[in-house]
Amino acid sequence: MRNVHDCVEAFGKLLDKEYHLVLGRKNIAVPLRINFEKKECFHLMGLQYLTDRPELVHDRGKIFDAIRERRITAEQLQSSDLYYKIADRIHMLPLLESIIDRNDTIFKYNQKRNIYSVIKADYIMKSNAEERNLFLFLAENGGSGRYYCRSFFPQDKMDYTKNQASWTLLYKKKVTLSTGEGEILYDRLKKGP
Numbered sequence: 001m002r003n004v005h006d007c008v009e010a011f012g013k014l015l016d017k018e019y020h021l022v023l024g025r026k027n028i029a030v031p032l033r034i035n036f037e038k039k040e041c042f043h044l045m046g047l048q049y050l051t052d053r054p055e056l057v058h059d060r061g062k063i064f065d066a067i068r069e070r071r072i073t074a075e076q077l078q079s080s081d082l083y084y085k086i087a088d089r090i091h092m093l094p095l096l097e098s099i100i101d102r103n104d105t106i107f108k109y110n111q112k113r114n115i116y117s118v119i120k121a122d123y124i125m126k127s128n129a130e131e132r133n134l135f136l137f138l139a140e141n142g143g144s145g146r147y148y149c150r151s152f153f154p155q156d157k158m159d160y161t162k163n164q165a166s167w168t169l170l171y172k173k174k175v176t177l178s179t180g181e182g183e184i185l186y187d188r189l190k191k192g193p
Helices: 004-014 037-043 060-068 072-079 088-100
Strands: 019-026 028-034 103-106 123-129 131-140 146-154 165-176 182-188
Touching: 004 037, 004 060, 004 072, 019 103, 037 060, 037 088, 037 146, 088 123, 088 131, 088 146, 146 182
Parallel strands: 028 146
Antiparallel strands: 019 028, 019 165, 103 123, 103 165, 123 131, 131 146, 165 182
16 A cells, blocks of 8 residues: 555655646637645645644645655554545555546536535546546636646545536646656647648
8 A cells, every 4th residue: 555655755746747738628628737736735645634643733735845754654644543534545646647647538527516525626537547436626726727636536436527527638738847848648739731
């Protein structure tokens, strides 16, 4: 089983990445940029559920650093009586970059179609890894056209993409922010000769 150190190490690599996507549906194209910040990793791992761990009551960016520097250990967090609630997330989160890199399905997320959900998101990506369906919820950062990862977890009973509008991925580019170099992962916009 992967642990929180694996999550932080993998997520740390994404801090220098940005994804540029173009989605299409019914002759409408929508651009999205996905960015990553340290504080998001806390929620993606599900650490908010470990209410019995006092070391998690701090700034979420500082908790990321404390886990990376091993001032907060995997063993400490695994000793929580509530760890079972997040064990699957923790195991799958280190695969996040490879999940986003793939060209799986993206849906416009309408919370009203999932009446039992409290997740506020704009889009949901559905992927499959290690024979599990995984959901990554994206939310816009204040009308900027930039999106962040709001929530992430493996499918349990409910399929969060049911009754959601599927969008077609037209373009995906992964940019390394420190160098400005980009890698086109998918391109249906390119016109042939």
